[in-house]
Amino acid sequence: VRVYETTITIPTYPYAAFTTEVVDPATGWTYRRFDRAAYQASNPQPAPVTYEAVVLENEYLKITLLPELGGRSSQVTLQPAGSAELYQHPVIRPAPWGPAEQGGWLAAGGIEWGLPVPEHGYAWGDAWGHITTPFGPDAAGVTVFMAFEDHLRADVAVLLPPGAASFTLRTRIVNTTRLAES
Numbered sequence: 001v002r003v004y005e006t007t008i009t010i011p012t013y014p015y016a017a018f019t020t021e022v023v024d025p026a027t028g029w030t031y032r033r034f035d036r037a038a039y040q041a042s043n044p045q046p047a048p049v050t051y052e053a054v055v056l057e058n059e060y061l062k063i064t065l066l067p068e069l070g071g072r073s074s075q076v077t078l079q080p081a082g083s084a085e086l087y088q089h090p091v092i093r094p095a096p097w098g099p100a101e102q103g104g105w106l107a108a109g110g111i112e113w114g115l116p117v118p119e120h121g122y123a124w125g126d127a128w129g130h131i132t133t134p135f136g137p138d139a140a141g142v143t144v145f146m147a148f149e150d151h152l153r154a155d156v157a158v159l160l161p162p163g164a165a166s167f168t169l170r171t172r173i174v175n176t177t178r179l180a181e182s
Contacts, residue, residue: 001056001057001058001138001139001140001160001161001162002055002056002057002058002140003054003055003056003057003132003140003141003142004054004055004057005052005053005054005055006053006055007050007051007052007053008050008051008053008064008066008074009048009049009050009051010048010049010051010091010092011046011047011048011049011090011091011092012046012047012048012049012091012092012093013044013045013046013091013092013093013094014042014044014045014047015034015039015044015092015093015094015106015125016125018034018035018036018038018039018042018094019032019033019034019035019125020032020033020035021033024101024116024117024122027116027117027151027152028150028151028177029116029122029151029152030148030150030151031102031122031123031126032102032122032125032126033101033102033103034094034102034103034104034105035103036094036096036103036104039094046091046092046093049092051066051068051069052066052067052068053065053066053074054067054130054142054144056140056141056142056158056160056167057079057160058079058160058161058162058163058164059079059162059163060078060079060080060163060164060165061076061077061078061079061160061164061165061166061167062075062076062077062079063075063076063077063158063160063167064076064077065130065142065144065158066108066110067127067128067129067130067144068127068128069092069106069108069124069125070106070112070113070123070124070125070126070128071113071123071128071130071144071145071146071156072108072110072111072112072113072124073086073110073111073158074086074088074108074109074110075088075109075110076167078165086109086110086111087109087110088108088109088110089107089108089109092106092107092108093106093107094106094107095107097119097120102122105119105120105124106124106125112124113144113154113156113171115146115152115153115154115173116151116152123146123154126146126147127147128144128145128146128147129144129145129146129147130142130143130144130145131143131145133157133159135157135159135160135161136161138161138162139159139160139161139162140159140160141157141158141159141160142157142158143155143156143157143158144156144158150176150177151176151177152173152174152175152176152177153173153174153176154171154172154173154174155171155172155174156169156170156171156172157169157170157171157172
């Protein structure tokens, strides 16, 4: 099993300039609210953006993680067939769906880690950290984690053994606040 870092260039609409930081009073969670009206009035056009990618690969699967886009697994490729197994949007673009209080969410596809609210969560566009995770003598993994300490956060380990066409997700939720879990 190989773990390596690379880059991926994806056409991306300029969404970040149209976000502002706000706090959800129910959870204490700081998140980015998207101003859809200002974004649409700007007549946005996509431009190539290069993202850091972390890849786990064995003879059967290639799993690509994008730490800069909420730590999401952007794609799982079945190596023998060369087939993409997850939906992947060809551009990174704000969509009108997701938590209403956010004004939208980033349509990128893949597997995203929604916290602390249902439907895409608040950390879809936040940069996450990542570390290589030992997983047995021949297996490997990557843990993506929310890089902040001031509220509920998630760590997600993506583990890939050799000789398997499957992988394991191990999630850990940490509440560093004085707020009760709900």
